[in-house]
């Protein structure tokens with residue numbers, strides 16, 4: 377049986393499913409049933425989801441939960457989170473309550489600049505190109521006036537266009553680099569459309585000019601694309617309290633603060649730890665980015681490049697203990713949109729926005745940064761006190777029991793059984809088998 381196919385995207389959804397199950401599944405009826413049980417009964421709603429991407433077969437569920445009690449800049453939020461990892465929402469909610477009692481999160485958007493490039497090759501003299509570029513610069517703005525009209529009404533648009541010489545890294549390689557403000561939209565389509573027009577303008581103007589030789593006129597546009605690295609689309613979330621307020625059951629506030637700071641320092645100097653540390657921050661960030669219909673791959677990519685901006689991959693959070701005060705903060709680039717994309721199409725995304733009071737992009741940056749900081753605080757607090765497995769396995773207990781096929785009654789028993797101990801995977805399985813064996817004997 378051939379597993380290659382031409383024209384797959386032209387098949388109907390039923391035909392695509394038939395092709396997939398008949399090529400890859402021994403029990404085709406079960407394969408089909410698994411896919412179809414996730415179809416929405418509301419055909420129109422299903423069609424909306426089908427049309428988000430090509431070759432949709434069904435929907436893929438993620439739990440959509442909420443973390444209440446997030447006090448951010450004196451407003452209380454209940455934050456929507458879409459994520460499969462069992463302990464993330466619980467940790468966010470716990471950290472939110474902890475900080476609510478200590479003044480909450482303070483957040484600020486530091487800047488909102490986005491960047492895009494036309495990457496091109498030019499075989500000629502740089503000064504000639506630079507003089508020419510400066511002379512025709514206005515034309516880049518003029519030729520994109522119709523594209524930028526709406527954005528300018530929202531105080532966005534192109535804020536700068538420059539020529540960058542990259543010869544020292546790659547012979548004959550240049551860029552048009554442009555800065556953008558994109559108001560409440562993420563701006564990817566807007567930026568890419570502007571950049572493609574810049575490329576057309578550059579080619580046209582060079583062709584019509586008499587300052588270049590015929591050889592110099594043969595520029596090659598390599599590509600026109602926004603950069604997902606947005607170090608100047610930056611948000612800060614911060615918490616602070618007196619060191620005394622950090623005391624735990626077994627540690628003084630001073631002991632906890634010192635150990636916490638040491639944990640941050642480890643993640644600052646040790647990339648192996650920094651990666652896990654930042655992954656924990658992204659647990660809190662991605663879950664809200666997904667719930668609000670934003671591009672989590674873009675947010676992830678920017679965050680990790682930013683974490684490596686010094687030349688070494690480091691912690692995205694920082695901590696300071698000074699004059700009896702503990703301060704803990706996160707600086708993170710975040711390109712988000714609250715208009716366009718899925719925001720008006722996906723009913724759950726619309727729900728998430730209403731839950732958050734319909735924030736603009738800047739407000740959403742601040743909410744999501746607070747969620748990332750909360751998550752990192754929760755992880756480090758657990759790691760430096762009880763150990764991560766206590767909370768993590770407690771949340772994971774139900775997954776293990778579901779895998780074992782436990783009944784509701786058995787699940788209730790296990791919740792009580794592991795109330796005061798870490799539910800290790802092997803302990804759960806052993807106890808479960810022991811119980812089942814006792815029942816059958």
Ligand code: MEV
Nearest residue numbers: 652653655656755756764
């Ligand atoms: C697990 O998803 C995330 C943590 O590993 C983060 C951390 O170690 O800081 C708990």
